Amino acid sequence: MEIRKLGLGQCAFAALAILVSSLYAQGPTDASQGPGPRISVAGHTYTQQELFQRNVGTPDDQNTQFPPHRIIGNVYYVGTVSLAAFLIVTPQGNILINSMYERNVPVIQKSVEQLGFKFSDIKILLGSHAHADHMEGDALVKQLTGAQVMAMAEDVPLLGQMKPAGKAHPIDKVLHDGDQVVLGGTTLVAHLTPGHTPGDTTWTMKAQEGGKTYDVVIIGSLGVNPGMKLVNNAANPQIVEEFTRAFQVSRSLPCDVPLGSHPGMYNMKEKYSKLHPGGPNPYIDPAGCKTEFDIDEAMFHAVLQQQQAALSSASPAIHPPANPPVSSAAAPRSAGGSSAVGQQSALIAKGKERFSAYKCYDCHGENGEGTPDAPDLTHSKLTAEQVSKFLQKPSADAQNKGMPDIPADDPDHQPLVAYVMSLRAK
Numbered sequence: 001m002e003i004r005k006l007g008l009g010q011c012a013f014a015a016l017a018i019l020v021s022s023l024y025a026q027g028p029t030d031a032s033q034g035p036g037p038r039i040s041v042a043g044h045t046y047t048q049q050e051l052f053q054r055n056v057g058t059p060d061d062q063n064t065q066f067p068p069h070r071i072i073g074n075v076y077y078v079g080t081v082s083l084a085a086f087l088i089v090t091p092q093g094n095i096l097i098n099s100m101y102e103r104n105v106p107v108i109q110k111s112v113e114q115l116g117f118k119f120s121d122i123k124i125l126l127g128s129h130a131h132a133d134h135m136e137g138d139a140l141v142k143q144l145t146g147a148q149v150m151a152m153a154e155d156v157p158l159l160g161q162m163k164p165a166g167k168a169h170p171i172d173k174v175l176h177d178g179d180q181v182v183l184g185g186t187t188l189v190a191h192l193t194p195g196h197t198p199g200d201t202t203w204t205m206k207a208q209e210g211g212k213t214y215d216v217v218i219i220g221s222l223g224v225n226p227g228m229k230l231v232n233n234a235a236n237p238q239i240v241e242e243f244t245r246a247f248q249v250s251r252s253l254p255c256d257v258p259l260g261s262h263p264g265m266y267n268m269k270e271k272y273s274k275l276h277p278g279g280p281n282p283y284i285d286p287a288g289c290k291t292e293f294d295i296d297e298a299m300f301h302a303v304l305q306q307q308q309a310a311l312s313s314a315s316p317a318i319h320p321p322a323n324p325p326v327s328s329a330a331a332p333r334s335a336g337g338s339s340a341v342g343q344q345s346a347l348i349a350k351g352k353e354r355f356s357a358y359k360c361y362d363c364h365g366e367n368g369e370g371t372p373d374a375p376d377l378t379h380s381k382l383t384a385e386q387v388s389k390f391l392q393k394p395s396a397d398a399q400n401k402g403m404p405d406i407p408a409d410d411p412d413h414q415p416l417v418a419y420v421m422s423l424r425a426k
Ligand code: HEC
Pocket: 355, 358, 359, 360, 361, 362, 363, 364, 373, 374, 375, 377, 380, 381, 382, 387, 390, 391, 395, 396, 397, 398, 401, 402, 403, 404, 406, 416, 420
């Protein structure tokens, strides 16, 4: 068979191209914006995209301070509307969980101070997982407070790539599954709940209120983000086992008070509105833990199933054309009549928009003309296939500088390839 003659890389690429096009074809409306599968759990219905959106919120939500408040016992909220940060207050200094994006650090500081605490009393800085919306600010928080930064071993490689404005990511102590972090009578336990990132960490602790003790669980994340590959993930072949383990561990944790790296995971807005002095504490919500695990696990299985189905329909007998990125993405559009050329320019237009959304211009210049940080894309010698591969797995140098990777089945992948190739013609 012809396919045997292809190199392994090309085979993988061909399979991916089919995967992408069949995922696109399943999109009910706009083929370029796959909402992912839809799940319904306990009266909540979400597509993959909606669940992701529930967590990350709008750019405004990410930046806007949420009223800082006491959650339970010595646990306080000091984050924004859609990015959570928690302050654990002890007589021997305080612990901060999540520094969020570096630009959010002033909001955390303001919240800590509005609650009547000193920012410089933060002695230990922990994190939910190695994504920029939770841990990019670590270097700045350390610089401002001198806090000891601790991180789960499996996330250390990703954290090493997190270098806002070139600042190296600090790590003072590497943690392992089950490690305890103890300060001033409070003990936090680090549970490895991998999948979302290899070192995703769920933090647990006990909080006292009204003479009772409550189990607090701070979910790292159990989310399958749009574009995340569960099937044939070369960078992390263990990802399905990881998620499976994460659900198992999460469900085994005693939980009275569910919290998480995004307030959407525990309905913060609604609970906060029910917080009244002397009233019952709305954050005590054992059922809420289970609901969130159920939602995330249902979505995990739905995405896994969709990706497996897409792969098995990709029979090797259907060989894509030699130069697939453009043609295979020309998925059917609802309104008839659009020409191949029209589809191609729509793809490029979308890629241009995504180039801007990902801030590729920060490094590559406004029109891909290059900066001292990254090469000129207008004179690149790479073929479309090589550009696609580079986007899936940027060189170590590009990764170290912070270039994002865009998996082949990410809806942004093909538009970006098309746009990068279009820069060449000028
Ligand atoms: C933080 C900086 C940074 C960002 C942001 C960034 N890149 Fe890069 N990119 C680099 C660096 C550095 C290289 C060169 C790496 C090397 O030569 O090994 C590179 C190389 C490339 C190449 C290969 C060029 C060639 O001819 O070898 C492509 C294509 C590319 N980037 C596309 C993108 C796209 C698309 C985005 C946005 C999704 C992006 N980059 C965002 C830093 C960045």
